[in-house]
Amino acid sequence: MHKPLILITNDDGINSRGLRRLIEFMQEIGNVFVVAPDSPQSGMGHAITLDSTLSVQKVSLHGLDNKFEAYSCSGTPADCVKLALQELLPEKPDICVSGINHGSNASINVVYSGTMSAAMEAGIEGIPSIGFSLCDFAYDADFESCKHGVQLLVNEALQHGMPKDTVLNVNFPKTRGEEPYKGIRICRQAKANWKERFDKRQSPSGKDYYWLTGDFRLLDQGEDTDINALEDYFISVVPCQFDLTAHHSIATLNSWNIHDS
Amino acid sequence: MHKPLILITNDDGINSRGLRRLIEFMQEIGNVFVVAPDSPQSGMGHAITLDSTLSVQKVSLHGLDNKFEAYSCSGTPADCVKLALQELLPEKPDICVSGINHGSNASINVVYSGTMSAAMEAGIEGIPSIGFSLCDFAYDADFESCKHGVQLLVNEALQHGMPKDTVLNVNFPKTRGEEPYKGIRICRQAKANWKERFDKRQSPSGKDYYWLTGDFRLLDQGEDTDINALEDYFISVVPCQFDLTAHHSIATLNSWNIHDS
Numbered sequence: 315m316h317k318p319l320i321l322i323t324n325d326d327g328i329n330s331r332g333l334r335r336l337i338e339f340m341q342e343i344g345n346v347f348v349v350a351p352d353s354p355q356s357g358m359g360h361a362i363t364l365d366s367t368l369s370v371q372k373v374s375l376h377g378l379d380n381k382f383e384a385y386s387c388s389g390t391p392a393d394c395v396k397l398a399l400q401e402l403l404p405e406k407p408d409i410c411v412s413g414i415n416h417g418s419n420a421s422i423n424v425v426y427s428g429t430m431s432a433a434m435e436a437g438i439e440g441i442p443s444i445g446f447s448l449c450d451f452a453y454d455a456d457f458e459s460c461k462h463g464v465q466l467l468v469n470e471a472l473q474h475g476m477p478k479d480t481v482l483n484v485n486f487p488k489t490r491g492e493e494p495y496k497g498i499r500i501c502r503q504a505k506a507n508w509k510e511r512f513d514k515r516q517s518p519s520g521k522d523y524y525w526l527t528g529d530f531r532l533l534d535q536g537e538d539t540d541i542n543a544l545e546d547y548f549i550s551v552v553p554c555q556f557d558l559t560a561h562h563s564i565a566t567l568n569s570w571n572i573h574d575s
Numbered sequence: 576m577h578k579p580l581i582l583i584t585n586d587d588g589i590n591s592r593g594l595r596r597l598i599e600f601m602q603e604i605g606n607v608f609v610v611a612p613d614s615p616q617s618g619m620g621h622a623i624t625l626d627s628t629l630s631v632q633k634v635s636l637h638g639l640d641n642k643f644e645a646y647s648c649s650g651t652p653a654d655c656v657k658l659a660l661q662e663l664l665p666e667k668p669d670i671c672v673s674g675i676n677h678g679s680n681a682s683i684n685v686v687y688s689g690t691m692s693a694a695m696e697a698g699i700e701g702i703p704s705i706g707f708s709l710c711d712f713a714y715d716a717d718f719e720s721c722k723h724g725v726q727l728l729v730n731e732a733l734q735h736g737m738p739k740d741t742v743l744n745v746n747f748p749k750t751r752g753e754e755p756y757k758g759i760r761i762c763r764q765a766k767a768n769w770k771e772r773f774d775k776r777q778s779p780s781g782k783d784y785y786w787l788t789g790d791f792r793l794l795d796q797g798e799d800t801d802i803n804a805l806e807d808y809f810i811s812v813v814p815c816q817f818d819l820t821a822h823h824s825i826a827t828l829n830s831w832n833i834h835d836s
Binding site: 354356357358359360361362363364365367368369370392393396397399400401422424425426431434438439466467470474477479480482483497498500502503505507510511512514515521522523524525526551552553554555556557558559560561562563564566567568570571572573 | 615617618619620621622623624625626628629630631653654657658660661662683685686687692695699700727728731735738740741743744758759761763764766768771772773775776782783784785786787812813814815816817818819820821822823824825827828829831832833834
């Protein structure tokens with residue numbers, strides 16, 4: 315029987331706990347191949363490295379059986395996927411999984427997410443692709459709780475294939491006691507933004523600098539959103555697309571006075 | 576009469592030619608306020624700076640009248656907009672314009688674009704917002720040719736407001752002779768990807784490294800796309816959204832066997 319080839323990446327870096335758990339979960343399903351950033355890349359959005367070089371190193375991962383190839387890369391999550399697909403992988407993978415991110419990528423966070431940019435990059439190349447995140451920033455976040463949901467969704471994706479030009483953004487609720495979550499809900503992205511606060515400080519030499527911080531502001535009371543699912547202790551699954559066209563706005567813009575300029 | 580307050584940013588950096596031309600074009604329309612990266616940030620996607628500090632410096636721009644405030648920032652284009660809106664601007668701007676980018680952000684390039692991530696960031700905050708790019712990588716690219724189109728679109732946006740949760744991705748065709756372009760077309764994002772090539776080299780110490788390079792691959796023959804408009808020497812205007820939900824895929828995913836797990 316053909317064992318699926320599974321490309322694994324993330325944005326928290328090659329040494330993160332979420333990546334190790336994801337590797338173990340995927341080894342029960344297929345042959346894994348790992349290409350991940352050599353350092354944490356959170357907030358990298360869909361960045362790629364255009365003006366500097368990329369270095370790549372074959373690595374062993376402490377505590378795992380290492381019956382798979384793993385590479386650490388100096389670039390962004392999107393770079394890792396490009397490099398894996400074009401240079402490192404022996405053949406086209408059956409699926410790409412990214413994560414498990416240590417923290418939420420639900421709602422508007424998806425646009426800043428390196429985890430999802432890696433998954434999107436594989437999706438752009440026509441490969442079924444899923445980004446996984448656990449909505450728990452705590453040091454000892456329980457990635458093990460994601461096992462059943464991650465394996466179920468990957469198996470379903472391998473069986474059914476992915477809807478055309480669609481990439482899944484999967485977020486797990488923070489665990490509470492024994493029951494990790496109640497089930498899975500297919501959702502839309504909740505409307506929200508961040509209310510930034512810039513913590514202004516002065517360097518020893520008197521120069522101003524800032525730390526970016528802020529609060530998540532939900533602007534959406536819909537029951538069909540990812541945030542609502544997570545608040546109800548469901549796994550949220552948002553199908554995402556990389557065609558950013560706001561098709562419903564085209565008619566409005568055509569009514570602007572721009573056509574006999 | 577109220578003069579509009581116009582936030583200007585970009586991803587090619589505070590010293591780029593495209594930014595200077597955009598400032599001059601906007602000074603004929605309103606009061607400008609500039610916050611741009613201190614160095615080029617092409618390919619930065621929607622990155623934000625989470626794990627290091629941001630520094631900001633008030634600057635004068637050589638060759639301009641400097642009857643406006645301008646700041647250079649150590650962060651990404653999205654950082655610049657966040658910092659401008661939360662810390663630097665005296666009041667909410669009437670519009671945000673980003674660019675003029677030195678090179679195309681049409682089609683799939685939008686997802687890697689720092690120019691558009693800055694525009695999107697302002698859009699997420701509810702501010703009418705437009706990213707401008709000139710599809711000409713040549714050193715002496717003719718940004719002046721964009722003047723009429725840029726001013727027309729900004730004036731229309733100020734007059735009509737922007738369709739809800741929509742940000743405009745505007746690309747100008749490369750000029751040819753006297754006529755810079757034939758008109759303006761409202762378009763959808765063309766389906767395309769990049770066929771990457773990694774140029775593999777060895778450092779003096781024998782370590783492998785790569786340069787990312789590649790070819791644009793158009794996968795879309797539609798006549799309503801941005802690429803088609805640009806090939807016909809029209810300015811392409813794609814309304815973009817930051818709700819990435821692939822709504823049409825929700826029903827398909829609900830047919831997966833995930834609901835009694």
